Amino acid sequence: MNTPLSFEQQLSLLDERIEKSWADILENSRLVNAIREGSVSKALYAIYMIQTFHYTAHNARNQGLVGVRHADNPVYAKFCFEHAAQEVGHEKMALHDVMSLGLKNEVFDIPPALPATDVLIAYLYWISFTGNPLQRLGYSYWAENAYQFITPLIDSLSETLALKPAQLTFFIAHSDIDIEHFNEIKLMLQRTCKRQEDWDAIATVMETSLRLTGNMLEAVYEQFEAWQNGLAPRYDFLHALDNQ
Amino acid sequence: MNTPLSFEQQLSLLDERIEKSWADILENSRLVNAIREGSVSKALYAIYMIQTFHYTAHNARNQGLVGVRHADNPVYAKFCFEHAAQEVGHEKMALHDVMSLGLKNEVFDIPPALPATDVLIAYLYWISFTGNPLQRLGYSYWAENAYQFITPLIDSLSETLALKPAQLTFFIAHSDIDIEHFNEIKLMLQRTCKRQEDWDAIATVMETSLRLTGNMLEAVYEQFEAWQNGLAPRYDFLHALDNQ
Amino acid sequence: MNTPLSFEQQLSLLDERIEKSWADILENSRLVNAIREGSVSKALYAIYMIQTFHYTAHNARNQGLVGVRHADNPVYAKFCFEHAAQEVGHEKMALHDVMSLGLKNEVFDIPPALPATDVLIAYLYWISFTGNPLQRLGYSYWAENAYQFITPLIDSLSETLALKPAQLTFFIAHSDIDIEHFNEIKLMLQRTCKRQEDWDAIATVMETSLRLTGNMLEAVYEQFEAWQNGLAPRYDFLHALDNQ
Amino acid sequence: MNTPLSFEQQLSLLDERIEKSWADILENSRLVNAIREGSVSKALYAIYMIQTFHYTAHNARNQGLVGVRHADNPVYAKFCFEHAAQEVGHEKMALHDVMSLGLKNEVFDIPPALPATDVLIAYLYWISFTGNPLQRLGYSYWAENAYQFITPLIDSLSETLALKPAQLTFFIAHSDIDIEHFNEIKLMLQRTCKRQEDWDAIATVMETSLRLTGNMLEAVYEQFEAWQNGLAPRYDFLHALDNQ
Numbered sequence: 020m021n022t023p024l025s026f027e028q029q030l031s032l033l034d035e036r037i038e039k040s041w042a043d044i045l046e047n048s049r050l051v052n053a054i055r056e057g058s059v060s061k062a063l064y065a066i067y068m069i070q071t072f073h074y075t076a077h078n079a080r081n082q083g084l085v086g087v088r089h090a091d092n093p094v095y096a097k098f099c100f101e102h103a104a105q106e107v108g109h110e111k112m113a114l115h116d117v118m119s120l121g122l123k124n125e126v127f128d129i130p131p132a133l134p135a136t137d138v139l140i141a142y143l144y145w146i147s148f149t150g151n152p153l154q155r156l157g158y159s160y161w162a163e164n165a166y167q168f169i170t171p172l173i174d175s176l177s178e179t180l181a182l183k184p185a186q187l188t189f190f191i192a193h194s195d196i197d198i199e200h201f202n203e204i205k206l207m208l209q210r211t212c213k214r215q216e217d218w219d220a221i222a223t224v225m226e227t228s229l230r231l232t233g234n235m236l237e238a239v240y241e242q243f244e245a246w247q248n249g250l251a252p253r254y255d256f257l258h259a260l261d262n263q
Numbered sequence: 264m265n266t267p268l269s270f271e272q273q274l275s276l277l278d279e280r281i282e283k284s285w286a287d288i289l290e291n292s293r294l295v296n297a298i299r300e301g302s303v304s305k306a307l308y309a310i311y312m313i314q315t316f317h318y319t320a321h322n323a324r325n326q327g328l329v330g331v332r333h334a335d336n337p338v339y340a341k342f343c344f345e346h347a348a349q350e351v352g353h354e355k356m357a358l359h360d361v362m363s364l365g366l367k368n369e370v371f372d373i374p375p376a377l378p379a380t381d382v383l384i385a386y387l388y389w390i391s392f393t394g395n396p397l398q399r400l401g402y403s404y405w406a407e408n409a410y411q412f413i414t415p416l417i418d419s420l421s422e423t424l425a426l427k428p429a430q431l432t433f434f435i436a437h438s439d440i441d442i443e444h445f446n447e448i449k450l451m452l453q454r455t456c457k458r459q460e461d462w463d464a465i466a467t468v469m470e471t472s473l474r475l476t477g478n479m480l481e482a483v484y485e486q487f488e489a490w491q492n493g494l495a496p497r498y499d500f501l502h503a504l505d506n507q
Numbered sequence: 508m509n510t511p512l513s514f515e516q517q518l519s520l521l522d523e524r525i526e527k528s529w530a531d532i533l534e535n536s537r538l539v540n541a542i543r544e545g546s547v548s549k550a551l552y553a554i555y556m557i558q559t560f561h562y563t564a565h566n567a568r569n570q571g572l573v574g575v576r577h578a579d580n581p582v583y584a585k586f587c588f589e590h591a592a593q594e595v596g597h598e599k600m601a602l603h604d605v606m607s608l609g610l611k612n613e614v615f616d617i618p619p620a621l622p623a624t625d626v627l628i629a630y631l632y633w634i635s636f637t638g639n640p641l642q643r644l645g646y647s648y649w650a651e652n653a654y655q656f657i658t659p660l661i662d663s664l665s666e667t668l669a670l671k672p673a674q675l676t677f678f679i680a681h682s683d684i685d686i687e688h689f690n691e692i693k694l695m696l697q698r699t700c701k702r703q704e705d706w707d708a709i710a711t712v713m714e715t716s717l718r719l720t721g722n723m724l725e726a727v728y729e730q731f732e733a734w735q736n737g738l739a740p741r742y743d744f745l746h747a748l749d750n751q
Numbered sequence: 752m753n754t755p756l757s758f759e760q761q762l763s764l765l766d767e768r769i770e771k772s773w774a775d776i777l778e779n780s781r782l783v784n785a786i787r788e789g790s791v792s793k794a795l796y797a798i799y800m801i802q803t804f805h806y807t808a809h810n811a812r813n814q815g816l817v818g819v820r821h822a823d824n825p826v827y828a829k830f831c832f833e834h835a836a837q838e839v840g841h842e843k844m845a846l847h848d849v850m851s852l853g854l855k856n857e858v859f860d861i862p863p864a865l866p867a868t869d870v871l872i873a874y875l876y877w878i879s880f881t882g883n884p885l886q887r888l889g890y891s892y893w894a895e896n897a898y899q900f901i902t903p904l905i906d907s908l909s910e911t912l913a914l915k916p917a918q919l920t921f922f923i924a925h926s927d928i929d930i931e932h933f934n935e936i937k938l939m940l941q942r943t944c945k946r947q948e949d950w951d952a953i954a955t956v957m958e959t960s961l962r963l964t965g966n967m968l969e970a971v972y973e974q975f976e977a978w979q980n981g982l983a984p985r986y987d988f989l990h991a992l993d994n995q
Contacts, residue, residue, distance in 0.1 A: 076335075080332075083328075083347075086327050086348075086351075087324045087331060090320070090327075091320075093351045096323065100323070101345070104340075104345045108341070111337070134955055134958070137878075138873075141873045142869070144873070227866040227870065231870065378714070381633065382629075384633065385630045386625070470622070471622040568822045571815050571818045571835070572815075575812045578809075579808075584811065584840070587815075588833070591815070596822075596828070
């Protein structure tokens, strides 16, 4: 039998897997490339932010669901409910930022989530509803620590699209919140993860949810191409942004 | 069409129904009579507190469930999750108080909830899972404001059984918490209840959950009688309290 | 340790508890008395059948839920899904029978379930969602074998109200179906119940769901009295039946 | 406004999308290539069948869940429960076929589902739990009609691995069942799909669940490569098949 790994070693293993997954996403994502090259358009960014609106609207709910199911561990259940309370309504920031691109006078229905976004949402409910109670911490672990990877992209994007801070409320709010959240999550991992199988479940959910997010990014770009070719009628309203 | 009732009028109507329901319970409950007459025994009180342990263990969960289902109303969802976070683990106080009666050296399984307790638990999940999202506030409205009815009973009980404050952690903690909670609940009613049908749903859940609690009190007494007659084997361990 | 009881002995114990519970209900129910004395009115019967409509609408659903949760026992899960398939839509017969009393030309909303009916529904979901997978068989055991108790009442009722068979589709259909169902349920008990705790869970659910049904019958009578006194506005449409 | 499409036209559109999706899967899947080239090994096939075991174990459950949620449409609910009843326990055939490869004397835990398999399972629950009630028919539509695509692969596989019919119970049973099921599904589509948005929801679920199945096939091959390189310890027991 192996010596159990220390808490710091476990975190290092998680960090390695995150870095590798992010590297794959950043390298292969056409959305990321468009941002880096300065060729991102408002429409492409809007399609992405509409997905952000959709999955964010479920984050408080699936986080709360973990507390509902595992209230027998008071430390963890309290964390789940408090974290859920903090996440409530954040999707409205994503929607605000979409509207601020120049859509305030448009009349449109928000398009439903893309299938790849629905798959991410479905997976987050599933791992919140069943399996190891702690495993949703794997999603939080990367999501609350994503700003090192995302900040350069946001900076580039806001420069290309000439976005003001008041148009980036979702990302600005989260970069502030998430540092504190990330520390809470590390503390929660330290207090609750006792067995190697806890760490394994967390690592699997972490990597899988990150890769599903990568799939969503690629689906955003595919939808953007379809939109350019007139094949995404639900996004036709985005042509209002064409010459802004 | 009638003039809509003011917020204060709605609360008065709720208060009237609560008072009437409580009066019925206090008048008919053999458990309440035993407390008032000073004939309550440790075993009777323990059977009651074991039911309290059971339903309390579900309160954070069904409160959180309301937030999971109705996260589209951020003010209310945030309240639900925060309230759930505050309720987590309170059942452990009920259990502590049972043990402190003189059971710390006994070996026993906690008996399962009585059917009447299960019915209360089932109803609270049902009204949290379905129907008007606001209706669970009807349960909170009476439960967080029960201390005017319960405090005289607790005082009498603690005198009869010579209980110290350290043996009454559940009730002492809740009487402190609940004043604040009750104000939050009134504020939430004021902010969220817009239609008469909201008030109707709240009133129905309020009265029904209070009457089911009354049924539970009566079932406690029936179980106590069965125990005295040797017909409640799961509670046999309570004979350790007989001559204390 | 006691010798385990035989299957026949277990059924006898269930039957004894059913008979005792039914005796209590039949003796104390004012609705039953009104039927027996020939004083039942169409309105009183309609209030009862509207409750039947409500809880019956959930029976296929909570029966199916047991299969969803316990698909690891193929024999039992298959039974649950097949039984659910057979129960689908039966509430429409109850509604048909209400309408046939003389309401076909009336315009009204079906009143929501009474609180006592909601409590029964809530309990049936709860015991289907959680606890011993086999326990819902306790509900089926009495409900599919209720016709010995109910048939004399239906006969008396149909005579008093001069109802034709085409106005009693719910009861006629069920008395045919239920003999077959009851044999299936006994077979399922025989194939699945292995431990005393299975039998205990079944007995508890059996008695509790039967007593909650008794509470519902009493609530029907209370609502009828309220209706007579003009205090049940949702049932005002039943005055169309007054002189029929 | 466009003329609504006929039922046959709707099916043709579904068929076109299925064919395109299957073509992508068959072309890109390394598992499919290995089968076609006759290079598939027992271990590779076993890893695939273990995934089949996992997702099949959920099919009756998520099918039944649709009935639980939508019992207000009796035709459809009855279909859902009956279909669920027929699917119960089929995962045991998949497991039997794995064992029959030469594992009957091995002692091992069945490895948990691969993440890609979990994602498929999660998605099927999600679309069964929420959204358009009819949309799960999109999964059935391709899954019950997959044998035209799969049969040549099974034939090739059974030749390469010298499998007897008694070792292919899962596929043989399903190819028989599924012809009848497929006709039932077309009948159900005809009876229930009334609006273009029903067809859209069905098409989305059909394509997404098929593509997630394709992702699962690719994940099987990746796991096989990991196993060959000693990096999939949970599958180490498959080395018992190496020289059979």
